[in-house]
Amino acid sequence: MTSEHKEADGIEELLPWHAAGTLDRRDAERVEAALKRDPELARRFEMVRDELGATIQLNETLGAPSARAMTDLFAKIDAEPKRAPRGLGLSARIAEFFGGFTPRAMAYASAAAVLAIVLQAGVIGVMVTKSGSGGSYETASAPTTAPGVGAFTIIRFAPQATMDDITKFMEMNKFNVVAGPTAGGLYKVRVGDASLPSSDLNALVKKLQSDKVVGFVAPTR
Amino acid sequence: MQTSSDEVLISRIANGDRLAMQVLFARHHVRVYRFVLRLVRNEATAEDLISEVFLDVWRQAAKFEGRSAVSTWMLSIARFKALSALRRKPEYELDEETAEAIEDHSDDPEVTLAKKDKAALLREAMSALSVEHREVIDLVYYHEKSVEEVARIVDIPEATVKTRMFYARKKLSELLKERGIDRGWP
Numbered sequence: 001m002t003s004e005h006k007e008a009d010g011i012e013e014l015l016p017w018h019a020a021g022t023l024d025r026r027d028a029e030r031v032e033a034a035l036k037r038d039p040e041l042a043r044r045f046e047m048v049r050d051e052l053g054a055t056i057q058l059n060e061t062l063g064a065p066s067a068r069a070m071t072d073l074f075a076k077i078d079a080e081p082k083r084a085p086r087g088l089g090l091s092a093r094i095a096e097f098f099g100g101f102t103p104r105a106m107a108y109a110s111a112a113a114v115l116a117i118v119l120q121a122g123v124i125g126v127m128v129t130k131s132g133s134g135g136s137y138e139t140a141s142a143p144t145t146a147p148g149v150g151a152f153t154i155i156r157f158a159p160q161a162t163m164d165d166i167t168k169f170m171e172m173n174k175f176n177v178v179a180g181p182t183a184g185g186l187y188k189v190r191v192g193d194a195s196l197p198s199s200d201l202n203a204l205v206k207k208l209q210s211d212k213v214v215g216f217v218a219p220t221r
Numbered sequence: 222m223q224t225s226s227d228e229v230l231i232s233r234i235a236n237g238d239r240l241a242m243q244v245l246f247a248r249h250h251v252r253v254y255r256f257v258l259r260l261v262r263n264e265a266t267a268e269d270l271i272s273e274v275f276l277d278v279w280r281q282a283a284k285f286e287g288r289s290a291v292s293t294w295m296l297s298i299a300r301f302k303a304l305s306a307l308r309r310k311p312e313y314e315l316d317e318e319t320a321e322a323i324e325d326h327s328d329d330p331e332v333t334l335a336k337k338d339k340a341a342l343l344r345e346a347m348s349a350l351s352v353e354h355r356e357v358i359d360l361v362y363y364h365e366k367s368v369e370e371v372a373r374i375v376d377i378p379e380a381t382v383k384t385r386m387f388y389a390r391k392k393l394s395e396l397l398k399e400r401g402i403d404r405g406w407p
Contacts, residue, residue: 013383013384013386013387014383016361016362016386016390017361017367017368019362020361020362020365021365022361022365022366022367023367043405044406047404047406048390050339050340050343051343051347051358051362051390051393052362053340054340054343054344054347055347055358055359055362055363056362056363057340057344058344058347058348059255059259059359059363062254062255062258062259064250064251064254065250065251065254065264065267065268065271066268068268069250069254069268069269069271069272070246070250072268072269072272073246073271073272073275073276074239074242074243076272076276077239077242077276077279080279080280082237083236083237
């Protein structure tokens with residue numbers, strides 16, 4: 001086996017992590033370069049992306065545990081002996097320091113996390129709104145598209161895509177972010193003002209899959 | 222950002238902060254549940270196990286050293302609990318999902334293919350993988366864990382993580398082929 005083949009094998013092993021967006025920038029760039037020069041590798045990457053989509057869908061259909069899990073847990077915790085307070089470790093103290101900038105009460109911690117996510121989505125949302133309001137006339141009183149109306153996909157942007165790349169991608173396609181990101185970094189994106197037949201939506205998804213800005217895309221309602 | 226917050230929560234939990242435990246639970250319990258459920262394939266057992274996982278987090282918070290993300294640490298606890306449960310009751314392996322897969326398996330591949338679309342067959346094949354292969358695929362694709370994090374959770378070398386993922390995907394291709402889909406790989 002030549003060193004070139006060994007290198008290629010190493011790259012192929014990284015494809016699942018590249019699709020999931022968990023490679024560091026250096027490895028992600030190596031994989032991207034290999035995908036550009038090797039059509040067979042690119043074909044195999046499409047298989048990996050199919051697997052990624054199927055795994056997400058499979059897990060998302062599993063639902064959530066009932067309230068019983070939490071009730072049981074806290075009943076057991078309440079039965080535990082009380083513990084004496086101890087000091088914080090160094091990393092926790094550093095984290096605590098930065099945590100001081102968020103609302104003090106722990107009850108608001110979840111809300112703060114949600115807010116951060118909404119703000120992040122908002123940055124993309126505002127960017128898209130600005131791009132969509134350029135040329136044509138719009139009334140100031142109502143949105144151009146009613147909520148829930150249109151054709152939708154879920155998209156996770158590629159880790160190596162910059163904000164500039166995403167802006168151009170959204171502008172060029174006239175897409176709107178309507179929700180997200182979820183815990184998995186997925187955005188719900190309106191890709192058409194009216195609903196599309198599933199064959200058309202699937203064809204669009206297939207086309208979007210080849211865009212380097214897109215890490216993962218699938219049709220949704 | 223979330224990783225740091227998780228560390229703060231763990232520190233507070235180590236001091237007996239019940240509210241911090243509620244926040245950590247709210248933040249992670251669904252993913253931990255799904256990870257466990259995919260391994261044990263029994264909802265009631267998975268619910269029991271996540272209570273145990275978070276109880277361990279409560280008890281061991283003071284020992285958490287921050288060498289991995291909190292979510293990685295919790296998934297490694299969850300994995301240990303799930304595999305222990307499987308060893309105790311191997312019948313968890315055969316549930317409705319598996320039974321359905323076996324049933325579909327008896328069809329002629331062409332009939333199966335006609336019945337279901339490719340994505341559905343792919344999900345079905347994934348459900349028919351071994352625990353070991355399902356686990357690595359879920360950790361990489363759904364839980365978005367890096368090679369290093371998977372190695373830490375599963376307690377195997379990083380090179381083995383890559384090899385295991387490769388063989389899991391290869392097995393997936395074989396299962397798809399049995400269902401009438403030839404991916405032309407490996």
